[in-house]
Amino acid sequence: MNRWTKALTAASLLALAACAQPAPPPTGQQVIDPYANMGGGALYQGDLAGGTLGAESTPQYFDGQIGNTVLFAANQTTLTGDARAILARQAGWLKSNPNFSAVVQGHAEETGTREYNLALGARRASAVQEYLISQGVEASRVRTLSFGKERPLEVCSDEACYAKNRRAVTVVSSGGGSAVPIGNAAATAAAAPAAAPTPVAPAGTTTPGVATPAPGAGNPAGSTGGGAVPIGGPATPPTGGMGS
Numbered sequence: 156m157n158r159w160t161k162a163l164t165a166a167s168l169l170a171l172a173a174c175a176q177p178a179p180p181p182t183g184q185q186v187i188d189p190y191a192n193m194g195g196g197a198l199y200q201g202d203l204a205g206g207t208l209g210a211e212s213t214p215q216y217f218d219g220q221i222g223n224t225v226l227f228a229a230n231q232t233t234l235t236g237d238a239r240a241i242l243a244r245q246a247g248w249l250k251s252n253p254n255f256s257a258v259v260q261g262h263a264e265e266t267g268t269r270e271y272n273l274a275l276g277a278r279r280a281s282a283v284q285e286y287l288i289s290q291g292v293e294a295s296r297v298r299t300l301s302f303g304k305e306r307p308l309e310v311c312s313d314e315a316c317y318a319k320n321r322r323a324v325t326v327v328s329s330g331g332g333s334a335v336p337i338g339n340a341a342a343t344a345a346a347a348p349a350a351a352p353t354p355v356a357p358a359g360t361t362t363p364g365v366a367t368p369a370p371g372a373g374n375p376a377g378s379t380g381g382g383a384v385p386i387g388g389p390a391t392p393p394t395g396g397m398g399s
């Protein structure tokens with residue numbers, strides 16, 4: 156009897172000792188989710204502000220979504236209603252992206268003389284430049300350049316193609332505020348050092364060490380250069396030449 160009593164007493168003591176021991180420490184830190192019982196899925200949904208992570212602040216977006224080209228009627232430099240709507244979007248984009256500058260390229264169709272079309276392209280580019288500035292774009296960020304008829308979008312001989320070539324194209328690039336307007340002859344002359352004059356022998360003479368000009372080589376009467384001309388050149392079309 157004593158043996159059974161001793162066994163029961165020992166078992167009771169062991170049970171009491173087990174109850175008196177503290178609970179084991181947690182194996183890891185407990186994380187409480189305050190939104191676990193809210194339901195409805197994610198709390199924040201929708202697109203990120205500003206579109207797809209800066210895709211709107213690229214020249215590709217400007218060309219494709221804003222529109223980089225405005226068209227003109229034949230022999231005209233007046234902005235149409237459609238042109239002003241495109242330029243208003245261009246001005247808004249440029250104001251939202253101050254790190255970009257713009258070069259407005261003026262073009263004309265291939266009829267008429269080179270000189271007339273260069274002047275016409277210059278006036279078209281200036282019309283776009285003035286409108287952008289009137290919409291709040293800093294003047295220092297917009298330059299102008301005329302290609303005349305030298306860079307047609309379509310090579311053709313009918314009105315449908317001519318209409319596409321009578322245009323002004325706004326080309327944007329990063330680096331706003333640092334551009335110097337093309338055609339500023341005074342600033343260009345001040346920055347460039349004066350070149351020493353080259354001695355020229357009188358006609359019909361040959362002097363050792365003195366150059367005699369040949370037609371077309373430094374001789375304005377024989378020069379027929381090509382390519383783009385910065386604005387600031389002739390604004391009046393020469394007699395006998397018309398373009399569009």
